[in-house]
Amino acid sequence: xxxxxxxxxxxxxxxxxxxxxxxxxxxxxxxxxxxxxxxxxxxxxxxxxxxxxxxxxxxxxxxxxxxxxxxxxxxxxxxxxxxxxxxxxxxxxxxxxxxxxxxxxxxxxxxxxxxxxxxxxxxxxx
Amino acid sequence: xxxxxxxxxxxxxxxxxxxxxxxxxxxxxxxxxxxxxxxxxxxxxxxxxxxxxxxxxxxxxxxxxxxxxxxxxxxxxxxxxxxxxxxxxxxxxxxxxxxxxxxxxxxxx
Numbered sequence: 444x445x446x447x448x449x450x451x452x453x454x455x456x457x458x459x460x461x462x463x464x465x466x467x468x469x470x471x472x473x474x475x476x477x478x479x480x481x482x483x484x485x486x487x488x489x490x491x492x493x494x495x496x497x498x499x500x501x502x503x504x505x506x507x508x509x510x511x512x513x514x515x516x517x518x519x520x521x522x523x524x525x526x527x528x529x530x531x532x533x534x535x536x537x538x539x540x541x542x543x544x545x546x547x548x549x550x551x552x553x554x555x556x557x558x559x560x561x562x563x564x565x566x567x568x569x
Numbered sequence: 570x571x572x573x574x575x576x577x578x579x580x581x582x583x584x585x586x587x588x589x590x591x592x593x594x595x596x597x598x599x600x601x602x603x604x605x606x607x608x609x610x611x612x613x614x615x616x617x618x619x620x621x622x623x624x625x626x627x628x629x630x631x632x633x634x635x636x637x638x639x640x641x642x643x644x645x646x647x648x649x650x651x652x653x654x655x656x657x658x659x660x661x662x663x664x665x666x667x668x669x670x671x672x673x674x675x676x677x678x
Contacts, residue, residue, distance in 0.1 A: 478667065480614075488606075488614065488657055490667040504666035505570075538613055545602070545661075554661040555604035557625055559613035 445469040447539055447560035454566045460527040463563045465539030472520040473497040476544040476553035479513060479524040481535040482562075489535075493553035494522060495544050500551045529567045536562040571596050571660050573670035581678040588645040590673045592658035597638045602662030605634055605643045608672075609654045617656075618643060645675075653677050 450464040465477065478493035492503035496515040503511055512525040522539055542556030572595040582588055592603070601621035606614035616625040618634035621641055631646040645652055658670040 487672050488608075488659075488669040490665075490669065492665065493667070502665045506666070540613075545600070547599075552661070552665075553667060554602060555616060555619040555659065557616045557619075559615075562613055 445541065445558045447541060447558055449537075449539060449560040449563045452564040452566070454568065455529050457529055457531065457567055457569055459529050460525055461529060461565050462523055462525045463537050463539070463565070465522045465524075465560050467520045467522070467541060472515075473517050475541050476551075476556075477513075477515065477522040478540045478542060478553050478556055479511075479522075480538045480540060480556075482538070483532070483535040486535075491524065491526075491537075495551050495553065496522075498551045500544075502553060526565075529565075531567050534565065534567045536564050538562050570666060571598065571663055571668050573658050573660055573668055575656075575658060575670035575673045577673060578671075579674045579676060581676050582648055583678045584648050584650055586648050588643075588648055588652070588675060590643040590645075590656055590675070592636075592641040592643070592670050594639045594641070594660060596663070598641075598660045599662035601637050602660060603634075603636070603641050604659045604661070605632075606657045606659065607652075607654045608657065614657065648675075650677075 473496040476495045479491040514523045539560040540556030541558040576591045603621045605618040608614045622634045661667045
């Protein structure tokens, strides 16, 4: 069955960067979209961006443009999310999620996600 | 960016009752590209509904979604004890960005 296994919890200093990995197993890797979603303590869900490996398409939320980098390594079926310039309000659980994509006049775009990783807690503290 | 507003913020009901959760979008959601997720404490979200009304694999038929344009509804026909959780709507029709509503907490009365 499909599994997404994320890297472990991180504690980072303000201004530093963090990279979270997400290894997929079961099913094709390249043919799906992988989104990154975060959840601050006691708060709702926030989408950072997504990648569709088969088309080498990457989409970012404007709020995080310039601070987030999403990549995928098809040889290891692993997606990555790097967030730089960390602040205390970046403290959150970061999820990767596998889902589908659609095509419109802007190209290919991620849509809903039916498999999620277990989440990675990133704590930003001095 | 499409803003999704969910109501009510908290819904208190008893097992066996019917739950109706609302999600209103600030602009029309193209293609009815709207999904609903359930999240329990300490767990990742679980996809319930996509395309506004299609149930995801393995989701019981007591969960149903409806709506189009700017107004969408998730209905749980008869609440089971395991249904008490937080529910989020998500739009992906004009992404980026994909956006989520702020959530509705469904609690036991």
